[in-house]
Amino acid sequence: MVHHDTMTGAEILLKALVDQGVDVIFGYPGGAVLPIYDELAKQNRIRHILVRHEQAAVHAAEGYARSTGKVGCVLVTSGPGATNAVTGLADAQCDSVPLVCLTGQVPTHLIGNDAFQEADITGITRPCTKHNYLVKDTNNLARTVHEAFHVARSGRPGPVLIDLPKDVVQNRGLYQPPSKTKSKYNPQVKGDLRAIEQAVEMIAGAKRPIFYVGGGVINSGVAACQLLTQFVRMTGFPCTLTLMGLGAFPGSDPLFLGMLGMHGTVEANMAMHDCDVMINIGARFDDRVTGRLNAFSPKSKKIHIDIDPSSINKNVAVDLSIVGDCAHVIEDMIKVWKARQPKIDERALRAWWSKIEEWRGADSLRYPASDTIIKPQYAIQRLYDLTKSRNPYICTEVGQHQMWAAQHLRLDSPLHWLTSGGLGTMGYGLPAAMGVQTAHPDALVIDIAGESSIQMNIQEMATLVQHNLPVKIVILNNQYMGMVRQWQELIHGARYSESHMDHHPDFVKLAEAFGAVGLRAERPDQVDGVIQEMLAVNRPVIVEMRTDASENVFPMIMPGMAHNEMVLGQEDRSRDNPGSEQDGMVLV
Amino acid sequence: MTDAVQDSNRHTISVLVDNESGVLARVIGLFSGRGYNIESLTVAEVDAHENLSRITIVTSGTRMIIEQIKNQLRRLVPVHKVHDLTIEGPHVSRELALIKVASSGEKRVEALRIADIFRARAIDSTNESFVFEVVGATEKVEAFITLMQPLGLVDVSRTGVVAIARGPKAL
Ligand SMILES: Cc1cc2nc3c(=O)[nH]c(=O)nc-3n(C[C@H](O)[C@H](O)[C@H](O)COP(=O)(O)OP(=O)(O)OC[C@H]3O[C@@H](n4cnc5c(N)ncnc54)[C@H](O)[C@@H]3O)c2cc1C
Ligand SMILES: Cc1ncc(C[n+]2csc(CCOP(=O)(O)OP(=O)(O)O)c2C)c(N)n1
Ligand SMILES: [Mg+2]
Numbered sequence: 074m075v076h077h078d079t080m081t082g083a084e085i086l087l088k089a090l091v092d093q094g095v096d097v098i099f100g101y102p103g104g105a106v107l108p109i110y111d112e113l114a115k116q117n118r119i120r121h122i123l124v125r126h127e128q129a130a131v132h133a134a135e136g137y138a139r140s141t142g143k144v145g146c147v148l149v150t151s152g153p154g155a156t157n158a159v160t161g162l163a164d165a166q167c168d169s170v171p172l173v174c175l176t177g178q179v180p181t182h183l184i185g186n187d188a189f190q191e192a193d194i195t196g197i198t199r200p201c202t203k204h205n206y207l208v209k210d211t212n213n214l215a216r217t218v219h220e221a222f223h224v225a226r227s228g229r230p231g232p233v234l235i236d237l238p239k240d241v242v243q244n245r246g247l248y249q250p251p252s253k254t255k256s257k258y259n260p261q262v263k264g265d266l267r268a269i270e271q272a273v274e275m276i277a278g279a280k281r282p283i284f285y286v287g288g289g290v291i292n293s294g295v296a297a298c299q300l301l302t303q304f305v306r307m308t309g310f311p312c313t314l315t316l317m318g319l320g321a322f323p324g325s326d327p328l329f330l331g332m333l334g335m336h337g338t339v340e341a342n343m344a345m346h347d348c349d350v351m352i353n354i355g356a357r358f359d360d361r362v363t364g365r366l367n368a369f370s371p372k373s374k375k376i377h378i379d380i381d382p383s384s385i386n387k388n389v390a391v392d393l394s395i396v397g398d399c400a401h402v403i404e405d406m407i408k409v410w411k412a413r414q415p416k417i418d419e420r421a422l423r424a425w426w427s428k429i430e431e432w433r434g435a436d437s438l439r440y441p442a443s444d445t446i447i448k449p450q451y452a453i454q455r456l457y458d459l460t461k462s463r464n465p466y467i468c469t470e471v472g473q474h475q476m477w478a479a480q481h482l483r484l485d486s487p488l489h490w491l492t493s494g495g496l497g498t499m500g501y502g503l504p505a506a507m508g509v510q511t512a513h514p515d516a517l518v519i520d521i522a523g524e525s526s527i528q529m530n531i532q533e534m535a536t537l538v539q540h541n542l543p544v545k546i547v548i549l550n551n552q553y554m555g556m557v558r559q560w561q562e563l564i565h566g567a568r569y570s571e572s573h574m575d576h577h578p579d580f581v582k583l584a585e586a587f588g589a590v591g592l593r594a595e596r597p598d599q600v601d602g603v604i605q606e607m608l609a610v611n612r613p614v615i616v617e618m619r620t621d622a623s624e625n626v627f628p629m630i631m632p633g634m635a636h637n638e639m640v641l642g643q644e645d646r647s648r649d650n651p652g653s654e655q656d657g658m659v660l661v
Numbered sequence: 662m663t664d665a666v667q668d669s670n671r672h673t674i675s676v677l678v679d680n681e682s683g684v685l686a687r688v689i690g691l692f693s694g695r696g697y698n699i700e701s702l703t704v705a706e707v708d709a710h711e712n713l714s715r716i717t718i719v720t721s722g723t724r725m726i727i728e729q730i731k732n733q734l735r736r737l738v739p740v741h742k743v744h745d746l747t748i749e750g751p752h753v754s755r756e757l758a759l760i761k762v763a764s765s766g767e768k769r770v771e772a773l774r775i776a777d778i779f780r781a782r783a784i785d786s787t788n789e790s791f792v793f794e795v796v797g798a799t800e801k802v803e804a805f806i807t808l809m810q811p812l813g814l815v816d817v818s819r820t821g822v823v824a825i826a827r828g829p830k831a832l
Binding site: 195196199200203204207224229257258381382383385386387390 | 679682683686687690694725728729732733735736737738741
């Protein structure tokens with residue numbers, strides 16, 4: 074007998090997703106989730122994007138989440154479907170991207186029996202999710218879904234997985250609305266006011282200050298980015314951004330020093346090294362940023378604002394910490410600043426800026442121009458100049474092209490830059506762009522790719538075509554895993570072990586085989602033309618640019634070196650052969 | 662800035678968690694995944710009504726590492742409270758050990774005599790063996806085990822440390 078208040082687990086699931094504001098799911102079906110797919114077909118509130126590989130579903134949900142500020146949603150089957158999603162989950166965990174990933178599971182009575190397509194996915198993903206659940210009773214399903222969304226988006230965001238045994242979605246149970254679901258998980262968002270006042274005092278008294286801002290401000294939202302911009306401009310202090318923070322402060326603002334860290338600008342890294350007050354907002358002192366820890370910004374007092382207490386004093390001991398959400402804390406800092414009208418040391422600040430201008434004079438992102446071969450930096454600059462009026466969303470893969478994009482694009486708006494920073498996942502960009510385009514159908518969405526990375530999720534070209542997602546993929550084809558080749562050249566005696574691929578597909582034909590458009594540029598004078606052609610098409614496009622294979626990313630802080638020991642270019646090889654790899658820096 | 666090189670110290674950390682499946686795996690996985698040290702770990706339900714368990718962990722590390730351990734524990738969703746008993750004021754800690762000694766003659770008598778000094782109770786005995794139950798601070802339990810070694814020690818089973826703050830207040 075069917076009780077009239079009860080629903081099937083699949084119905085409950087979809088109702089819970091709708092109540093959580095889900096409008097798109099990225100997924101791939103299989104036996105364990107067929108009841109859910111059956112239910113999906115009966116409704117039209119939630120759109121399903123059918124990917125070609127589960128890893129891509131997760132990256133697409135990351136793209137959706139990071140470009141909207143909402144929680145991304147994924148649905149995959151048990152066993153291989155779930156294990157294929159693991160890389161995406163680890164990526165989202167490293168970069169603090171809010172996701173809910175639904176995985177099918179064998180029926181509860183078969184769990185532990187090595188059943189067909191059984192994998193202990195809650196066990197496998199425990200260290201690479203923010204939290205995960207195995208639902209054993211249909212009556213707990215709605216509550217679990219609501220709590221999962223709450224956990225994914227609250228505090229430091231991250232991926233949450235819900236494992237759904239087949240019988241749990243087939244059985245009947247009661248629905249519970251979000252309003253009736255209370256969670257014990259409620260991280261602190263307001264910062265301690267006394268600490269905020271102390272911070273304002275330290276900031277106002279600074280003689281050589283710098284704002285070091287990271288992805289936490291992006292996580293906090295567009296409002297946090299606006300408040301940050303307001304505050305930095307009120308002080309007139311210089312500001313540098315991490316790879317994950319790009320867009321949080323306008324790239325075209327004169328107070329912006331460019332990205333810092335391993336491939337950061339001279340002015341950003343030198344200012345970090347010589348500053349007397351460092352204001353870290355939503356950045357985590359990553360080893361790609363600090364260089365050798367015992368030489369990191371030795372003369373500064375450090376303030377650190379972060380919502381996750383475990384980010385504080387993890388790598389670098391700080392003098393003042395404020396636990397809270399960036400938007401709340403910056404808002405309070407602005408209030409205190411306005412109320413106190415502090416007198417800043419104008420003279421010291423002028424001297425500091427003139428020092429910074431000196432470093433800027435080094436023009437550390439310059440590169441040798443060429444009219445015979447396409448320099449990758451040139452390709453990116455032209456791409457930026459020809460598209461910036463359309464405020465594009467830029468995704469990247471991982472490698473040299475990613476670094477050149479970070480250096481040469483001067484993005485002005487937040488949520489428009491999507492890259493895999495913490496895990497550095499080759500194959501992230503194309504599916505992420507797919508997710509962005511799904512959320513913003515009329516926007517210009519570009520994936521800046523390397524010829525090696527793009528092949529890691531190239532199958533998603535078919536998804537783009539099927540769902541009319543006109544993503545533009547610009548491949549900088551340097552014939553090498555360039556970033557690996559660069560390290561081999563600079564650190565391993567130019568022995569290019571397995572970093573060259575002797576065979577690549579014909580990318581133009583490949584695009585056409587998928588039903589997309591393929592274009593190619595082989596000389597600098599063809600670059601503008603193919604970009605314009607690409608922009609004129611309202612379909613997915615692959616543009617292959619044949620770029621200089623020998624180009625390296627500079628400046629570079631070699632592994633184990635300090636901020637004031639950058640290698641500036643090919644000529645400046647005085648710091649080859651770094652001593653040890655132990656202190657701070659690791660792999661490509 | 663404080664010096665990064667600091668002496669490693671032992672801390673007893675008390676963690677109140679939801680009593681749900683997987684929570685112990687999360688805590689242990691955190692320690693092994695991040696290379697932290699577990700000297701002892703005990704867990705049992707302490708509040709059936711609220712469905713809470715207490716995990717008591719003895720660990721060691723520099724000040725920065727101990728702070729990381731506590732903050733990492735607080736990040737886990739089913740973790741409600743994390744207290745460092747070592748720095749939060751006076752506390753008492755105890756463990757219980759069951760110790761099997763097989764011997765005869767003079768050694769058997771000596772084992773009983775030492776057990777008496779340690780207030781260890783014999784909770785099982787045969788003609789050729791005893792099982793002693795000893796309760797106390799880790800040092801006391803270890804001292805007892807050391808003394809039993811030459812007297813026919815065959816097996817040891819220990820609970821690990823449980824601890825609680827002194828005084829009237831709850832953590
Ligand atoms: C090939 C390669 C090269 C790289 N080179 C560089 C480089 O030169 N320079 C560089 O900067 N990076 C580089 N990276 C990226 C680097 O590995 C890290 O991913 C990056 O530096 C981390 O950025 P972040 O510090 O902003 O932290 P994120 O990973 O973005 O972490 C955000 C921090 O903010 C906190 N937070 C989250 N939400 C909030 C909130 N609402 N309020 C307050 N705090 C919040 C989090 O707790 C966390 O501590 C490179 C990556 C690759 C793959
Ligand atoms: C999945 C994965 N495997 C390996 C690596 C190591 N890795 C980092 S960059 C890189 C080469 C990328 O080559 P390509 O996509 O051609 O970009 P380029 O550096 O040439 O611009 C490799 C192999 C990685 N980051 N991710
Ligand atoms: Mg390449």
